[in-house]
Amino acid sequence: MNFELTEEQQLIGQSARDFAKEYLEPIAVELDHTGNFPKAAVKALAAHDFLGLLLSGTFGGAEAGFVSYAEVVETLSRFAPAVASIVNNHTVAAYAIQQWGTDEQKKQYLPGMAKGEILGATAVYEHGPTPGVGANALVALKQDGGYILNGKKAFVRNAGEAGVYVVFATTDPALGAKALTAFLVKAETAGMKVGAKAETMGLKGCPVADITFENVVIPESALLGAASEGTVIVTKLLSIASVAEAAQTVGIGQAAVQHAAAYAKQRVQFGKPVATLQAIQTLLAEVASDCHLARLGVRNAALLIEEGKPFEVEAAMVKSFLVRLGSKMLIDTCQVEGGFGYSEFMPLPRMFRDIAGTNLLDAPGDFPEKLIAASIA
Amino acid sequence: MAGIFIFSEDSALAKQLLTPALELKASLAQPITAITLSESDAEELAKLGADKVVVLTGGTWAEGFAEAIYSQISKAEGSILLVGGTLRGKHVAAYVAAKLNAGMTTDAKALKIANGKLLATRVLYAGLAVCEEEVALPAVATIRARTFLAPAPAPAAGVVETQSAEADSRITISEVIPTGDKGVDITAATKLVAVGRGFRRKEDLKLAEDLAGVLKAELACTRGIAEDEHWLPIERYIGISGQTVKPELYVAAGLSGQVQHMVGCRESKVIVAINTDERAPIFEAADYGIVGDMYEVLPLLTAALRK
Amino acid sequence: MPKCLVCYKWTLDEQDIKIKPEDLSLDSSRAKGKISDFDRNAVEEAALIVEKEGGAVEVLSYGTAAVKLSLKDVLSRGAEKAHWIADPSAENADAAVTANVLAAAIRKLGPYDLILCGEGSSDLFNQQTAPRLAALLGLPCLSFVQKLTVEGSTVTATRKLEDCQETATVSGPVVISVLSEINKPRIPTLKQVLGAAKKPNEEIKIADLGLKPEDLQPKALRQSVKGFVMQRRNVVYKESSAAENVAKLTASLASEGLC
Numbered sequence: 001m002n003f004e005l006t007e008e009q010q011l012i013g014q015s016a017r018d019f020a021k022e023y024l025e026p027i028a029v030e031l032d033h034t035g036n037f038p039k040a041a042v043k044a045l046a047a048h049d050f051l052g053l054l055l056s057g058t059f060g061g062a063e064a065g066f067v068s069y070a071e072v073v074e075t076l077s078r079f080a081p082a083v084a085s086i087v088n089n090h091t092v093a094a095y096a097i098q099q100w101g102t103d104e105q106k107k108q109y110l111p112g113m114a115k116g117e118i119l120g121a122t123a124v125y126e127h128g129p130t131p132g133v134g135a136n137a138l139v140a141l142k143q144d145g146g147y148i149l150n151g152k153k154a155f156v157r158n159a160g161e162a163g164v165y166v167v168f169a170t171t172d173p174a175l176g177a178k179a180l181t182a183f184l185v186k187a188e189t190a191g192m193k194v195g196a197k198a199e200t201m202g203l204k205g206c207p208v209a210d211i212t213f214e215n216v217v218i219p220e221s222a223l224l225g226a227a228s229e230g231t232v233i234v235t236k237l238l239s240i241a242s243v244a245e246a247a248q249t250v251g252i253g254q255a256a257v258q259h260a261a262a263y264a265k266q267r268v269q270f271g272k273p274v275a276t277l278q279a280i281q282t283l284l285a286e287v288a289s290d291c292h293l294a295r296l297g298v299r300n301a302a303l304l305i306e307e308g309k310p311f312e313v314e315a316a317m318v319k320s321f322l323v324r325l326g327s328k329m330l331i332d333t334c335q336v337e338g339g340f341g342y343s344e345f346m347p348l349p350r351m352f353r354d355i356a357g358t359n360l361l362d363a364p365g366d367f368p369e370k371l372i373a374a375s376i377a
Numbered sequence: 378m379a380g381i382f383i384f385s386e387d388s389a390l391a392k393q394l395l396t397p398a399l400e401l402k403a404s405l406a407q408p409i410t411a412i413t414l415s416e417s418d419a420e421e422l423a424k425l426g427a428d429k430v431v432v433l434t435g436g437t438w439a440e441g442f443a444e445a446i447y448s449q450i451s452k453a454e455g456s457i458l459l460v461g462g463t464l465r466g467k468h469v470a471a472y473v474a475a476k477l478n479a480g481m482t483t484d485a486k487a488l489k490i491a492n493g494k495l496l497a498t499r500v501l502y503a504g505l506a507v508c509e510e511e512v513a514l515p516a517v518a519t520i521r522a523r524t525f526l527a528p529a530p531a532p533a534a535g536v537v538e539t540q541s542a543e544a545d546s547r548i549t550i551s552e553v554i555p556t557g558d559k560g561v562d563i564t565a566a567t568k569l570v571a572v573g574r575g576f577r578r579k580e581d582l583k584l585a586e587d588l589a590g591v592l593k594a595e596l597a598c599t600r601g602i603a604e605d606e607h608w609l610p611i612e613r614y615i616g617i618s619g620q621t622v623k624p625e626l627y628v629a630a631g632l633s634g635q636v637q638h639m640v641g642c643r644e645s646k647v648i649v650a651i652n653t654d655e656r657a658p659i660f661e662a663a664d665y666g667i668v669g670d671m672y673e674v675l676p677l678l679t680a681a682l683r684k
Numbered sequence: 685m686p687k688c689l690v691c692y693k694w695t696l697d698e699q700d701i702k703i704k705p706e707d708l709s710l711d712s713s714r715a716k717g718k719i720s721d722f723d724r725n726a727v728e729e730a731a732l733i734v735e736k737e738g739g740a741v742e743v744l745s746y747g748t749a750a751v752k753l754s755l756k757d758v759l760s761r762g763a764e765k766a767h768w769i770a771d772p773s774a775e776n777a778d779a780a781v782t783a784n785v786l787a788a789a790i791r792k793l794g795p796y797d798l799i800l801c802g803e804g805s806s807d808l809f810n811q812q813t814a815p816r817l818a819a820l821l822g823l824p825c826l827s828f829v830q831k832l833t834v835e836g837s838t839v840t841a842t843r844k845l846e847d848c849q850e851t852a853t854v855s856g857p858v859v860i861s862v863l864s865e866i867n868k869p870r871i872p873t874l875k876q877v878l879g880a881a882k883k884p885n886e887e888i889k890i891a892d893l894g895l896k897p898e899d900l901q902p903k904a905l906r907q908s909v910k911g912f913v914m915q916r917r918n919v920v921y922k923e924s925s926a927a928e929n930v931a932k933l934t935a936s937l938a939s940e941g942l943c
Contacts, residue, residue, distance in 0.1 A: 007756050008877060008878060011757055011872070012874055012877050012878075015872050015873070015874065015877055047873065049875050053874060062875050062878060063878070064874055064878060068874075266657075266658075267656050268655060268656070443815070464845050464846060467811050467812070467815075467827075468815050468827045469815075470812075470815075471811070471814075471815035472815040472819045473819075474780065474812065474816065475780070475815065475816035476819050478780070478903075480778055480779075480903025480904035481779060481810070483804075483810045496907075500912070501808055501809075501909065503698050503806070503809075505701060506701075506703075506910060507909075507911075507912045508906050508907070508908060508909040508910070509907040509908050510906055511905045511907050513903050547855075547856075548824050548826070548854050549852065549853045549854075550850055552850070552851040553848050553849070553851075554848055554849045554850075556846075556849065568942075592943065618864075643912075647937075649933065649937070660918065660920055663916055663918065663920075664916045664917040664918070664919065665919050665920075665933055665937070666918075666919070667922070667926075667929040668920060668921070668922035668929075669922070669929055670926070674926050674929065674930060677930040678933065678934070681934045682934060682943050
């Protein structure tokens with residue numbers, strides 16, 4: 001077995017690095033300050049085939065595999081995690097269509113998504129206890145020729161910029177989640193209203209908003225997968241997304257520890273660089289180790305996904321690891337940089353806010369610990 | 378094999394080459410022949426230590442005479458060729474080296490004969506490392522401007538000979554555009570004040586100019602100031618792809634001291650740094666430094682030195 | 685429709701090389717390989733020319749066994765076919781040996797209309813390969829090129845020299861060395877990266893080049909390589925008063941006889 005990336009995966013990583021240095025590094029600070037959607041960067045991502053990474057060549061995708069995808073996501077996240085979020089949300093939606101879509105649906109959306117002409121998004125969460133349950137749950141009632149949607153989706157990422165949404169709604173409020181079903185809804189379908197962009201703590205630039213559905217009519221052909229297959233689909237998607245978000249977390253942590261280490265070598269206190277102080281060495285060592293081990297965990301889960309093997313437990317494990325240690329990586333690196341690092345002109349405060357985001361999002365269908373424990377006991 | 382040859386299309390550099398040539402002559406007991414394309418340079422070279430000067434007539438485009446220069450050396454079975462390390466010179470030198478089936482050291486900083494071979498010192502890995510290169514004779518070496526100073530006049534002048542030569546007719550030069558106002562040769566300055574990104578606006582360079590004025594120094598800069606901001610002409614840019622300088626005093630104001638810049642000035646006798654960031658690498662590379670706001674320090678320093 | 689050959693070098697990334705403090709020797713154990721920076725410009729230039737004029741871009745490299753790691757990289761950057769020579773002799777090869785090997789390979793693979801190189805390699809920066817190849821192959825050489833135009837068999841180059849820009853024209857085959865300013869190498873798209881595996885590459889055994897043993901003997905030998913370390917006084921004045929710092933600095937400069 002080989003822990004190293006293949007030559008292609010390394011070259012893809014190198015391209016991602018060159019891309020990020022060219023297109024993301026110069027905009028990272030402004031993106032965090034304004035939160036404006038980085039149109040130019042997204043266009044450039046499309047031109048370099050990053051938006052069709054997992055898609056089949058039939059649809060113009062690069063067919064690069066999930067390990068490459070994780071490598072790209074980690075690399076982009078070292079420079080601008082918000083952009084990696086945009087890519088993740090889009091890629092998960094495209095993946096959903098590729099996995100569960102009919103031939104027509106694939107032909108309708110995937111070529112455009114591979115080229116970045118159509119951006120994808122998934123609308124999963126609601127303000128209620130669980131998707132499909134509660135007063136605001138999104139309900140899809142069957143009617144002649146299709147369905148009619150009413151309700152509200154919360155925290156939809158890429159909202160307002162996406163051309164197509166993978167929307168999860170219950171077809172029977174009495175059954176709630178048991179009748180959860182996936183639909184493909186085109187942006188700006190009559191009755192859809194994208195709410196105001198949320199002001200998030202971090203990952204600014206990746207738009208997040210609620211979407212209200214008021215008597216939105218969608219055709220029969222909008223059904224993604226089978227009726228009531230929604231929970232199976234969303235669980236799988238969230239599990240995959242969590243591996244991608246783990247890659248984001250690793251990327252942010254890596255960037256932080258590199259920055260802190262460079263800082264520590266230069267900052268002289270008591271006559272020596274602070275990098276010689278044991279307390280600082282301990283902090284840097286722990287963060288660097290956590291990053292390294294988490295990366296291996298991400299690659300392992302990614303490889304299982306690529307090989308079509310069961311991966312949910314491994315995905316949950318790396319997720320659980322990073323939920324515990326992700327923010328610690330930034331707490332520790334900020335500690336290394338001390339007062340200087342606390343300034344908004346330094347990158348760590350932004351990374352701190354970003355990593356809080358990548359850790360919170362998209363836990364697998366059940367709490368990671370529950371899933372892991374169930375797999376061993 | 379006998380004969381130390383020198384060549385440069387640059388007058389000043391050609392004279393400088395005589396200094397290491399004279400040292401090699403002392404070691405090898407072989408005469409020095411200077412090849413030149415310029416009649417006006419010939420006499421000077423003969424007076425400064427060349428035993429013989431061969432003037433090749435037929436043109437001034439140096440690269441076109443690489444074959445002719447090779448002929449001269451191969452006929453005489455020369456043992457060493459020193460070429461002025463301009464870009465033209467490097468082209469000529471490498472061509473001649475290939476024809477002579479000889480090894481070549483590019484941009485030698487020091488040269489001597491050891492064990493019957495040419496031992497040269499040069500820089501590697503973009504300035505990260507220094508190495509010694511041993512080249513069997515016949516050997517070719519290029520030497521950059523101002524690595525050596527021109528020698529004192531020789532007791533007796535050498536012989537000047539003219540030969541006609543043919544330029545390479547396969548290449549046509551159609552247009553030559555001189556690069557801007559040559560102005561000052563900063564490599565000749567004994568003191569330099571170098572500016573970097575710490576200066577916020579072009580007008581702020583006046584602070585450095587004032588300091589340069591009282592020090593009787595020239596102004597220089599990092600790559601960004603010349604190539605990105607165009608606040609100073611490119612010939613004032615010091616760094617890995619710019620000028621290399623060795624002044625008595627180098628004052629680095631508002632520049633961080635990255636290795637790509639420092640490789641161009643690290644042989645300065647005394648380096649002074651002024652920077653607001655205590656962690657900037659320049660302090661490690663400096664003899665003296667002030668941590669402080671350059672906008673405050675420069676005027677104070679200028680005033681203090683004026684006294 | 686020029687048939688182009690780009691000679692490139694697979695080097696160690698000098699940014700990864702560390703200096704061992706004990707003896708100043710170099711530690712390149714963690715250095716990753718890369719295509720020499722200026723050679724990337726050369727590949728890019730050939731790719732641009734062929735995109736405009738038609739023709740073909742092949743690449744050639746002489747290195748140790750590590751050169752095999754360069755193939756997918758270079759083929760993702762616009763080259764259609766890669767020729768490579770992997771031989772232990774490359775470990776200590778100097779510019780003379782490199783030129784001998786490359787010239788022999790070019791005689792076997794050619795003829796080519798354009799033979800391109802970077803102005804120098806990013807590790808050793810000898811800046812000798814192009815003129816040496818020209819001498820060995822009996823071709824004209826356009827060095828330090830900042831702009832290149834090809835029209836039919838006429839090659840026009842703008843060379844950037846220290847004091848001027850020169851326009852030079854050649855008819856027929858030519859060896860060219862390019863500056864980094866000539867272009868901005870493309871960032872390979874994923875499809876270009878993945879497509880590289882499908883492009884052909886061919887090994888050339890050094891024994892098949894008809895070289896004599898002395899052609900492979902380096903004439904310039906690196907004797908000692910030491911990290912360059914600045915030895916400076918490192919006296920830093922950081923009192924709270926700028927005036928005080930300036931006074932101290934002025935005194936120091938005076939003691940050095942500099943003011």
